[in-house]
Amino acid sequence: MGLKYIEEFRDASLAKDLAASIRQKSKKPLRLMEVCGTHTMAIFRHGIRSVLPDNITLLSGPGCPVCVTAQKDIDAFVAFSRLDDVIVTTFGDLMKVPGSGTTLSRQKAAGADVRIVYSVFDAVTMAKENPDKQVVFCAVGFETTIPTIAAGILMAAAQDLDNFFIHSANKLTPPALAALMETEGVEIDGFILPGHVSVITGIDAYRPVFETYNIPSVIAGFEPIDILQAIHLLVLQNETGKPALENAYTRAVSTRGNPKAKAVMHQVFDVCGAAWRGIGFIAGSGMKLNQVFSSFDAGAGFNLDLPEVPEPKGCACGDILMGLKTPEACALYKKKCTPMTPVGPCMVSSEGACAAYYKYT
Amino acid sequence: MKPDDTVLLDHGAGGKASHAMFSEMILPLFHNDQLALQDDGAICEMPAGRMAFSTDSYVVDPIFFNGGNIGDLAVNGTVNDIAMCGAQPLYISAGLIIEEGLPIKDLRIILETMAQAAKNAGVKIVTGDTKVVPRGKADKIFINTSGVGIIFEGVNVSGSRAVPGDKIILSGTIADHGIAILSAREGLKFESDLKTDSAPLNHMVKSILDAGCDIHVLRDPTRGGLGTTLNEIAAGSHAGITLFESALPVKGAVKGVCELLGFDPLYIANEGKLVALVPENHAARVLEIIQADQFGKDAAIIGEVTDRHPGKVFLETAIGGRRMVDMLTGEQLPRIC
Structure with a gap:
């Protein structure tokens, strides 16, 4: 996508018109959740909250893949890094996320071979170039990332690599939305649905959640105009009492999504239950390697026996990810928990709600 | 040898x-x-x-x-x-x-x-x-x-001398050096002609001072980027800083890489840029001198010092919003999606 194409969606006068229209039409108190961490960041970066009326509250949802990675999965990544002749490869965001004991970043400083990669394919290439090492890739992502991880597995299989493994902590978005709606105390008047995820899944993936809970839902892109347009549509739906599942990101998202990406994903992975940090176990929300590709599963290959360690006391990441609390309401926020000394994952990832609040407010 | x-x-x-x-x-x-x-x-x-x-x-x-x-x-x-x-x-x-x-x-x-x-x-x-x-x-x-x-005789520049009303002049585009280094690192194969902005700025500084312009603060925003440098100035001077997003010079290719990796150009290193904080009545002259220098042709007035929110830096976004610009904490890591 050319940058000019992006600039059009940052047009100042159009943004001001949309914001004015939102302020004029929005009467009821509204709690809208942006599900995706990239939306959280974009909302802060462009100062979108400051142009909305006071009756609209934006809540940050569970859509930062680093934030929802279970502590036990982080512990597994750390445990792999302690093994001899193992290279742990990870996306940069994960480096500083605390497990029950330490972080990958500290492990690296202590001498472990932990390397940041920008794509799973780099990790596969690393395995090929280092036949005397075992390369473990920390697979963390939503529907946006899972197809490329699946393609990485297919690439490793095609090259007969027996020293490439993944630990899958991948997650699926729609089951998390359903779990949110079932959680007591959760009050959400509308979802700003993720743009990138929806490019893969299509609008149809949200239809069951929408039909079950009848909740206003709009897919949004990541530029200010995209986000304001989605909020505008959610305001109209709420004011008219006509919930709908709408797409405000039509230049990228189709009804059925990307069939090829979905096919690759399901060729390699099976749907399974998954633990979400701070939220708990959600049935059907994870993806594990299927029988055919199980030899690439690092968990099976290295047979780690990790103890269950409770999550840190007082950390409200779980409640924050569900929109039950804002970061300011957490007792640790800006005191014990800062970006330099994060307690919970929402403070670590650049797309975590607490890190965004800390940085921008 | x-x-x-x-x-x-x-x-x-x-x-x-x-x-x-x-x-x-x-x-x-x-x-x-x-x-x-x-x-x-x-x-x-x-x-x-x-x-x-x-x-x-x-x-x-x-x-x-x-x-x-x-x-x-x-x-x-x-x-x-x-x-x-x-x-x-x-x-x-x-x-x-x-x-x-x-x-x-x-x-x-x-x-x-x-x-x-x-x-x-x-x-x-x-x-x-x-x-x-x-x-x-x-x-x-x-x-x-x-x-x-x-x-230079009679010159007194310091990060503690910013006063409300000062204009903030930046000598050119930000984040060029950091992005050039990132593009040259293994594992990232950007096809770009982005170059480091590494350059000596002493001749530019001499021209400004020779013209008798009253300069309150001079800084080169290297590690930590412009955002961090301005926070240091705001804290050192107990004054607030307001930046205008639409006035910030950033090259298109740099913006593109930042979009892709989730980086904020405000926190990316520069090696050939300076910020000068000058009283409003000297701002136009200083800007003119900087723009005449070979390393300053993209210079712009990017913000001002205010008596509101002392010690803090705020950005007025292009869409009319407002947000805080905090100091960088730790290293910026590429996001994963």
Whole structure:
């Protein structure tokens, strides 16, 4: 996508018109959740909250893949890094996320071979170039990332690599939305649905959640105009009492999504239950390697026996990810928990709600 | 020393090999009277007045990147730090820590660019040191440069002198250096012609000060980027800063890479840019002088100092919103989606 194409969606006068229209039409108190961490960041970066009326509250949802990675999965990544002749490869965001004991970043400083990669394919290439090492890739992502991880597995299989493994902590978005709606105390008047995820899944993936809970839902892109347009549509739906599942990101998202990406994903992975940090176990929300590709599963290959360690006391990441609390309401926020000394994952990832609040407010 | 040789531990042992490296490579390139004497230290003439003194170490990886290398970076860096004190840099020292096995031809290129950078800035490299460490104990080459300069008479610039009403002038596009380095790193294969902005800014500073403009603050926003530098100024002066997003000069390609990796250009390093905080009545003149300099043609007024929110930096976004610009905490890591 050319940058000019992006600039059009940052047009100042159009943004001001949309914001004015939102302020004029929005009467009821509204709690809208942006599900995706990239939306959280974009909302802060462009100062979108400051142009909305006071009756609209934006809540940050569970859509930062680093934030929802279970502590036990982080512990597994750390445990792999302690093994001899193992290279742990990870996306940069994960480096500083605390497990029950330490972080990958500290492990690296202590001498472990932990390397940041920008794509799973780099990790596969690393395995090929280092036949005397075992390369473990920390697979963390939503529907946006899972197809490329699946393609990485297919690439490793095609090259007969027996020293490439993944630990899958991948997650699926729609089951998390359903779990949110079932959680007591959760009050959400509308979802700003993720743009990138929806490019893969299509609008149809949200239809069951929408039909079950009848909740206003709009897919949004990541530029200010995209986000304001989605909020505008959610305001109209709420004011008219006509919930709908709408797409405000039509230049990228189709009804059925990307069939090829979905096919690759399901060729390699099976749907399974998954633990979400701070939220708990959600049935059907994870993806594990299927029988055919199980030899690439690092968990099976290295047979780690990790103890269950409770999550840190007082950390409200779980409640924050569900929109039950804002970061300011957490007792640790800006005191014990800062970006330099994060307690919970929402403070670590650049797309975590607490890190965004800390940085921008 | 042949170009296909490599640096050995011998070259740092102080014996014949060390002397050969100095007399065959270093002295001919950095040539000046003080260095030629090979005394333990350099004895230099200093004009009367106040002296500025600064030091910095360079460990950049990779050592070669588009538009420069660790050598000119090390010279320009210290030249600029001295210039930001409102001073004319005069003498520089260079300490090299070399990992054994560095190709001599690479070392020669680095030394040549250091010599050229010193010439461009009008400073002399008058003293130095070379150490060689075993393989794995350093990463190819580390360079420390220190330098001294003489502060222009009557000039008093400091991060604590920003006052409400001051205009903030930035000398050009931000984040060029950091993104050029990132693009040159292994694993990221951007096809871009992004170059480091590494450049000596002392001539620009001299022009501003020679014109008699009252400069309250001068800073070069290197590590931590413009966002961090402005936070330091806001804290040091107990004043608020407001930035205008639409006025910030950022190259299109830099914006593109930042979008892709989730980086904020406000926190990415620059090596050839300065910010000047000046009273409103001098702002137009200072901007004009900076724009006339070869390294300042994209200069712009990007914000102002205010008595609201002392100690904090706020950005007025292009869409009319407002957000805080905090100091960078830790290293920016690429996001994963």
